Amino acid sequence: xxxxxxxxxxxxxxxxxxxxxxxxxxxxxxxxxxxxxxxxxxxxxxxxxxxxxxxxxxxxxxxxxxxxxxxxxxxxxxxxxxxxxxxxxxxxxxxxxxxxxxxxxxxxxxxxxxxxxxxxxxxxxxxxxxxxxxxxxxxxxxxxxxxxxxxxxxxxxxxxxxxxxxxxxxxxxxxxxxxxxxxxxxxxxxxxxxxxxxxxxxxxxxxxxxxxxxxxxx
Numbered sequence: 001x002x003x004x005x006x007x008x009x010x011x012x013x014x015x016x017x018x019x020x021x022x023x024x025x026x027x028x029x030x031x032x033x034x035x036x037x038x039x040x041x042x043x044x045x046x047x048x049x050x051x052x053x054x055x056x057x058x059x060x061x062x063x064x065x066x067x068x069x070x071x072x073x074x075x076x077x078x079x080x081x082x083x084x085x086x087x088x089x090x091x092x093x094x095x096x097x098x099x100x101x102x103x104x105x106x107x108x109x110x111x112x113x114x115x116x117x118x119x120x121x122x123x124x125x126x127x128x129x130x131x132x133x134x135x136x137x138x139x140x141x142x143x144x145x146x147x148x149x150x151x152x153x154x155x156x157x158x159x160x161x162x163x164x165x166x167x168x169x170x171x172x173x174x175x176x177x178x179x180x181x182x183x184x185x186x187x188x189x190x191x192x193x194x195x196x197x198x199x200x201x202x203x204x205x206x207x208x209x210x211x212x213x214x215x216x217x218x
Contacts, residue, residue, distance in 0.1 A: 028187035029060035
């Protein structure tokens, strides 16, 4: 395998060692999820154009607090994010794009000096937890907390999808992390979990904190 790439055999495509960064103030991409985005800034429209012609990979990064004062420059980002593959891109008549990213692997960013209008970073793919399933007790706590939370949010249809039991634990944990009403900092906290079990435990704690009534463990 070429040293210019940091992909492994589990990916059906090569992930370049240096990829464009798409830093946003309120978006966190998780593995095993899909993220639709509307791209309108000229530098990021240029990025989409370039990504479509080489690599198809984008690094989603969350901007740190205080970004407002330096947005047109290079405000600080969290150095952990997720590599996304652009699986759909539609160019609009005014040059903007509607794109969809598919989240693949968590990664660490080392930003590079570049001549492009958009930022780029050298990435190191973070090792994934070998455990693909949760301990039944933890899974039970997660399912119960999700039921309480989703019903409190009148999202019964989402709960029924979980209750059907047709979603893998990996997809369930990452989909809940991405889809529930968490702040961007809470999502970053979930993304930086070292194991699937840790992420699930953090999910349970966050959902319990957001319940309108005291959480019942029965």
